[in-house]
Amino acid sequence: MSIGSMIEDLIKSLFKKPVTRQYPFERQPAPERFRGKLHWDPEKCTGCQLCVKDCPANAIELIVIDKVNKRFVMRYHQDRCIYCSQCVVSCRFKCLELSDEEWEQAVTNKKPLEVYYGKDEDIRFLMERAAAQPVESPCE
Amino acid sequence: MTLEKHGENRFVVPIGPQHPALKEPGHFEFVVDGEIVTGASVRLGYVHRGIEKGAEDRTWTQNLYLMERICGICSHIHATAFVQGVEKLAGVEAPPRARAIREIFAELERIHSHMLWLGVAAHEGGFDALFMYSWRDREVVMDMLEMLSGNRVHYSANLIGGVKYDLTPDMMDKIREGLNYLEERLAHYLDVVNNDETFIGRTRGIGTMTREQAQLLGAVGPTARASNFAYDVRVDAPYAAYAEFPVEMVVAQEGDLHARFVVRILETMESIRVLRRIFENMPESELVTRVPRRIPAGETISRVEAPRGELFYFIASGGGEKPERVKVRTPSLCNWGTVITLAVGHKLADMPMILAGIDPCFSCNDRLVMVKRNRQDPQVWTWADLRNYGIEYYR
Amino acid sequence: MNLTIHPLIVLLFFPGGLFLLASGLVFQWADRKLVARFQNRVGPRFLQPLADVLKLLAKEEIIPEGAHRGLFVALPIIALAAALTAALYVPMFGVQPFFSFQGDLIVTIYLLSALTISLGLAGANSVDRFSLVGATRTLTQLFSYEAPFLLAVIGPALAAQSWQISKINAYAGETTWFIVAQPIGFLVALVGLMGKLELPPFDAPEAETEIVAGALTEYSGRGFALFRLSKDIELVIGLTLVAAFYLGGIANPLDFVLKTGGLLLVMALLQTAFARLRIDQTVGLWWRVGALMGLVQILAILAGIYIRQWWL
Numbered sequence: 001m002s003i004g005s006m007i008e009d010l011i012k013s014l015f016k017k018p019v020t021r022q023y024p025f026e027r028q029p030a031p032e033r034f035r036g037k038l039h040w041d042p043e044k045c046t047g048c049q050l051c052v053k054d055c056p057a058n059a060i061e062l063i064v065i066d067k068v069n070k071r072f073v074m075r076y077h078q079d080r081c082i083y084c085s086q087c088v089v090s091c092r093f094k095c096l097e098l099s100d101e102e103w104e105q106a107v108t109n110k111k112p113l114e115v116y117y118g119k120d121e122d123i124r125f126l127m128e129r130a131a132a133q134p135v136e137s138p139c140e
Numbered sequence: 141m142t143l144e145k146h147g148e149n150r151f152v153v154p155i156g157p158q159h160p161a162l163k164e165p166g167h168f169e170f171v172v173d174g175e176i177v178t179g180a181s182v183r184l185g186y187v188h189r190g191i192e193k194g195a196e197d198r199t200w201t202q203n204l205y206l207m208e209r210i211c212g213i214c215s216h217i218h219a220t221a222f223v224q225g226v227e228k229l230a231g232v233e234a235p236p237r238a239r240a241i242r243e244i245f246a247e248l249e250r251i252h253s254h255m256l257w258l259g260v261a262a263h264e265g266g267f268d269a270l271f272m273y274s275w276r277d278r279e280v281v282m283d284m285l286e287m288l289s290g291n292r293v294h295y296s297a298n299l300i301g302g303v304k305y306d307l308t309p310d311m312m313d314k315i316r317e318g319l320n321y322l323e324e325r326l327a328h329y330l331d332v333v334n335n336d337e338t339f340i341g342r343t344r345g346i347g348t349m350t351r352e353q354a355q356l357l358g359a360v361g362p363t364a365r366a367s368n369f370a371y372d373v374r375v376d377a378p379y380a381a382y383a384e385f386p387v388e389m390v391v392a393q394e395g396d397l398h399a400r401f402v403v404r405i406l407e408t409m410e411s412i413r414v415l416r417r418i419f420e421n422m423p424e425s426e427l428v429t430r431v432p433r434r435i436p437a438g439e440t441i442s443r444v445e446a447p448r449g450e451l452f453y454f455i456a457s458g459g460g461e462k463p464e465r466v467k468v469r470t471p472s473l474c475n476w477g478t479v480i481t482l483a484v485g486h487k488l489a490d491m492p493m494i495l496a497g498i499d500p501c502f503s504c505n506d507r508l509v510m511v512k513r514n515r516q517d518p519q520v521w522t523w524a525d526l527r528n529y530g531i532e533y534y535r
Numbered sequence: 536m537n538l539t540i541h542p543l544i545v546l547l548f549f550p551g552g553l554f555l556l557a558s559g560l561v562f563q564w565a566d567r568k569l570v571a572r573f574q575n576r577v578g579p580r581f582l583q584p585l586a587d588v589l590k591l592l593a594k595e596e597i598i599p600e601g602a603h604r605g606l607f608v609a610l611p612i613i614a615l616a617a618a619l620t621a622a623l624y625v626p627m628f629g630v631q632p633f634f635s636f637q638g639d640l641i642v643t644i645y646l647l648s649a650l651t652i653s654l655g656l657a658g659a660n661s662v663d664r665f666s667l668v669g670a671t672r673t674l675t676q677l678f679s680y681e682a683p684f685l686l687a688v689i690g691p692a693l694a695a696q697s698w699q700i701s702k703i704n705a706y707a708g709e710t711t712w713f714i715v716a717q718p719i720g721f722l723v724a725l726v727g728l729m730g731k732l733e734l735p736p737f738d739a740p741e742a743e744t745e746i747v748a749g750a751l752t753e754y755s756g757r758g759f760a761l762f763r764l765s766k767d768i769e770l771v772i773g774l775t776l777v778a779a780f781y782l783g784g785i786a787n788p789l790d791f792v793l794k795t796g797g798l799l800l801v802m803a804l805l806q807t808a809f810a811r812l813r814i815d816q817t818v819g820l821w822w823r824v825g826a827l828m829g830l831v832q833i834l835a836i837l838a839g840i841y842i843r844q845w846w847l
Contacts, residue, residue, distance in 0.1 A: 004808040005336040006269045009328075011804070013575040019276050020577045033290035033305065056202035084205045084296040089304055100290070153664050153746075161744035172668075175814065264744045266735055266811020272574035338736060338809040341816055488668065489813040492744040 034100035035083040040074045040117040044095035051087035073118035073126050157186050161492040164502035180483035184505045195466040211504050213253050216245045217446040219298040225442030225455040229435050236423035238302040239381040245297050247411040252281040253447035254408045257499045264492035265342045277325045280318045302428030312419045319412045333401045343398040347482040347494040357477040361449020363498045366403045367395035373445035387414050397497050448499050470504035559767030560584040569803035588760050596756035601662035611761035614653040618765040621646035625775050626785045638698045651677045658750025669749025672740040672814045679821035684727030686829030690720035691780040693836050708784030720832040721781040728773040736809035774798050
């Protein structure tokens with residue numbers, strides 16, 4: 001039985017620096033295995049659609065322009081992504097990767113959260129096609 | 141003030157759904173006579189998300205992540221329970237190393253959950269120093285989990301048939317170092333909980349539950365074990381790698397709040413010991429076995445010991461890519477009866493501590509309950525019915 | 536230190552009025568910062584208390600349905616007025632009190648109690664369950680700490696043979712510190728002050744995990760700001776009083792800063808070191824231990840005085 005068993009800790013703390021990390025001023029690198037923004041390598045992809053099937057948040061769309069010539073564009077909805085890395089595990093050709101550097105992803109509007117990956121000419125092709133067609137219904 | 145609604149002269153103190161004592165939504169009504177509580181009732185269902193129904197619409201793999209999101213604090217154990225049920229249905233077993241890693245995650249999660257609880261419960265008793273210190277030290281475990289999986293909360297370590305993340309010897313050394321520090325700190329907190337006069341005044345003899353009561357009310361987990369009800373799924377029906385690396389059950393005799401503190405702290409120290417044992421004899425094998433995308437038809441139950449008690453999954457497969465039915469029974473749900481029963485006769489000031497004593501997780505609780513009330517057909521409710529019901533209820 | 540300043544300036548700026556309000560905020564900041572550092576946290580910035588008050592003053596004041604409107608608006612003003620008035624009889628900032636008469640010690644203590652009573656009334660007046668429970672607890676606590684605190688303050692008064700704060704202050708400065716002669720009295724006074732200010736572990740009347748904000752649950756905007764300000768001022772006055780009586784008096788501003796600062800440090804430590812007491816435990820502690828200790832101290836002082844008279 002004692003009164004104030006924690007007094008020792010308290011007094012010691014008075015002479016220590018607070019443990020609080022003052023985040024925007026003091027930055028720490030994310031751990032190696034951190035799961036941040038998704039990156040896709042169009043060169044290796046075969047268009048098997050496994051990542052699309054397994055994604056629990058429907059965050060990935062793989063748009064096929066020409067299956068034979070392996071022309072794909074990936075539309076990645078970062079606002080839906082839950083960063084579970086299931087797609088990375090599912091991919092048999094190691095063309096997906098979650099970045100451990102891009103983790104400050106907060107934005108004030110949703111526009112930049114819809115990311116297109118792929119070869120430049122493929123994306124351009126897709127954009128032109130979308131512009132030519134009447135408004136495409138958003139895929140839900 | 142009287143509540144005319146009840147037609148009686150009663151002074152009811154409501155706690156929740158918005159109240160500083162509870163950071164999650166749940167509603168409690170305590171009928172008080174002066175400071176003494178003479179009646180208690182609970183109303184849940186503020187964060188009903190329809191997860192069980194949602195599970196029927198997703199593939200087995202997608203469900204893994206849905207189940208993880210039932211609870212933020214015990215996310216890994218939910219996924220483990222689900223994944224073990226699915227593996228049982230598919231007739232495969234995860235490789236030994238994967239099972240050991242599952243146990244490592246589960247025990248690290250238990251440490252972080254119990255330390256979180258220690259802080260919350262101390263805060264409810266107005267002991268903010270213990271709150272701040274236990275949460276400060278909890279960061280050590282959070283850092284370990286972040287190092288292992290890349291995330292602090294939703295580790296997503298499970299896969300159907302194995303795990304995603306391996307442990308390197310370097311990581312094990314770092315974790316060992318952290319565990320040494322934690323063990324020292326936990327011994328100190330145990331000392332504070334056992335010896336601090338003011339704290340004991342708030343915990344000893346408060347909310348005492350006998351073994352019979354615990355059994356009758358269906359209490360599970362540390363709440364039951366503090367009442368000398370020796371039941372722990374890890375010991376009684378070992379899963380993951382608990383058969384190879386067993387834990388010792390921690391029970392206490394008294395059944396009061398103080399016993400719950402002691403049981404949880406000792407359990408955390410037991411977790412640390414078992415983690416060390418696993419690190420010494422880490423089995424070598426691959427991490428994943430192949431599981432078909434279609435799970436054979438059948439039904440199974442899967443039980444695990446979550447930090448709050450026994451977690452129970454019922455999974456039915458129709459042989460397709462999606463489950464036919466998933467039923468989850470979370471430990472918090474089993475423990476509510478004890479709160480309502482134990483509250484009567486105590487002081488109003490003890491209510492937050494008794495509430496926190498079972499380590500409630502409100503998101504885990506949410507079920508939609510249909511009560512037959514002057515309605516012919518309670519099965520089908522249209523949108524208009526629900527809307528009217530809501531308007532009537534809050535009138 | 537003795538200054539002659541125009542009474543209006545005394546009331547409005549220094550040492551009453553504005554200066555007092557500012558020092559209340561500074562002490563609140565110091566208290567929060569110290570508690571935070573004891574808990575290994577960073578704590579608020581220097582201007583945080585001021586920002587809080589300004590924000591509250593700018594906000595709408597909501598008067599709950601069923602509460603007596605006049606009383607609801609008047610009570611915070613009465614509380615603040617009581618606190619500000621009490622400061623005039625106390626050697627604030629090391630300056631001689633500006634109004635002083637035989638018996639002002641009793642008046643000061645009454646004024647400080649008036650603050651607590653208006654808090655209790657405010658809780659009972661706002662039609663709310665949490666406020667009502669809070670008000671009951673506030674008043675229960677008032678009845679428990681008041682007697683021991685009074686006994687503890689009377690100790691130095693008896694020794695100084697005066698009911699005038701300035702005289703006791705001067706006397707305390709001349710003899711050995713009363714903390715040495717009357718250690719029990721000092722302890723009771725310090726802990727009594729914590730009870731008076733409803734600081735942890737005696738914060739059952741405003742225990743946020745049980746009854747939200749206690750008596751002040753329904754207060755918002757201006758009323759809440761005034762109540763908080765009056766509590767801050769009560770903190771300064773209480774610390775000054777205890778320092779003046781037990782820590783060898785307050786003779787100059789440096790004395791004031793050092794002594795009240797030291798007391799605040801001890802008080803912040805006591806605030807964090809314990810679990811909150813239930814209201815029944817608080818009452819039990821005060822009447823069974825506090826009052827008894829106070830009485831023993833008084834008896835010892837009286838005995839000492841008689842022995843000295845008999846000796847001489």
